[in-house]
Amino acid sequence: MSSRPATIGQLRDSGWHSVPVKAELRRNAAARLAQGRPLLGGVFGYDDTVLPQLQNALLAGHDLIFLGERGQAKTRIIRSLASLLDEAVPVVAGSEVNDDPYAPVSRHARDLVAEKGDETPIEWIGRDQRFAEKLATPDTSVADLIGEVDPIRVAEGRYLSDELTLHYGLVPRTNRGIFAINELPDLAERIQVSLLNVLEERDVQVRGYKIRLPLDVMLVASANPEDYTNRGRIITPLKDRFGAQIRTHYPLDLATELDVVAQEAVPLDVPGLRVQVPSFMSEVVGTLTQLARSSPHVNQRSGVSVRLTIANHETLVANAARRALRLGEKDVVPRVSDLEALASSTAGKVELEALEEGREEQVIDRLLSSAVLTVFKQRCSLGGLADVVLGFDEGTVVHAGEDVASAAYADLLMAIPALRGPAMELAGSESPAAVASAAEFLLEGLHLAKRLNKDTLAGRSAYRAR
Secondary structure, three states, rough: OOOOOOHHHHHHHHOOOOOHHHHHHHHHHHHHHHOOOOOOOOOOOOOOOHHHHHHHHHHHOOOOEOOOOOOOOOOHHHHHHHHOOOEEEEEEEOOOOOOOOEOOOOHHHHHHHHHHHOEEEEEEHHHHEEEEEEEOOOOOOOHHEEEOOOHHHHHOOOOOHHHHHHOOOHHOOOOEEEEEEOOOHOOOOOHHHHHHHHHHHOOOOOOOOOOEEEOOOOEOOOEEEHHOOOOOOHHHHHHHHOOOOOOOOOOOHHHHHHHHHHHHHOOOOOOOEEEEEHHHHHHHHHHHHHHOOOOOEOOOOHHHHHHHHHHHHHHHHHHHHHHHHHOOOEEOOOOOHHHHHHHHHHHOOOOOOOOOHHHHHHHHHHHHHHHHHHHHHHHHHOHHHHHHHHOOOOOOEEEEEEEOOOOOHHHHHHHHHHHHHHHOOOOOOOHHHHHHHHHHHHHHHHHHHOOOEEEEEEOEEEEEEO
């Protein structure tokens, strides 16, 4: 920053030109598209749906609103828009509203430029200072968004009619930047009215002051479609002023769901433990969420967020780590018996339809079983496991559960040799913990496919012939 121009005169000599914020975003977005670079980072599953609409909105210079259920990356996309701003831009020194040195709008900046001319000092601000975000709540006021008279400045001796007594709100303070408001329908309708001028006339008015503060700001909002009727609504004149309305969605396939988990899940880091999550167990967790989004027992209006998949993945690993610590094992590999722990992380993230008391756990158990069976059918061939089923015909009983050590499954492979090949292939490793996870998955899949019986008591399971 020290090598940048420090006065308006130096800035003019450097050849710097001022452009509106939407033109700046358009220029930088167009450059990324022309170079084949992704417009935004860390967003999965929107390449053919949401992102083309977003690119159009940016190129058209539109204010925009994202509509979608919870957990659809609306806030992540909005915050990522700041990366399309220039690295730094100059403002008049001491300005509260990021005054353009060539076209100041606040009284402070206009007076300073009139007094000092080309010697007016300037400052450089980065992208983070040009992005502001506000969560709409019922107690949000016009003063928060637009501004209010500052009683401290009045007490210092200024007249109420003096523009310098104003304390600007978030919108003016984000001049020449991006202002985002989340959950827009939660904003009281009378407060939404205060945004009408910002979106159309591009100015703000504070109380009875005869001032016009022309702003250069891009307004971005998010909302849940159900909010139009449940908690509030977006007033029609305000909706009409948004240039683009973009509908988001949940991941359309399992691979995208798991990409989000790989990016967002917090890795378990416990000294002395080695964590390995088999791909088939990750697929079970993701499939559970996918099934919940189509289940008639789950309220689809409230949505089933990707946060469910992330929380369940973290819980699955945590339960496997707890088992490893209790058994004195170093390798942490989740098994089917760890899936029972997902009841706690699932119940709070899905809204079930009205059911009798106690039915919630049954619904979650049914979803878990369906998820395991779905992945089992995709991964395994029942014909290839026929010899495994025959191995139980001699009265073999296999016990599984949290208190069963990984090494115990070595005895199982000796008792049922036909299980060794499929288990080793599925595990992809000779680690006892990985083999134990694969063996348990195969046994549970055979049970759900009605090839084996299963008895469950006090957290332990026993698999036997039908």
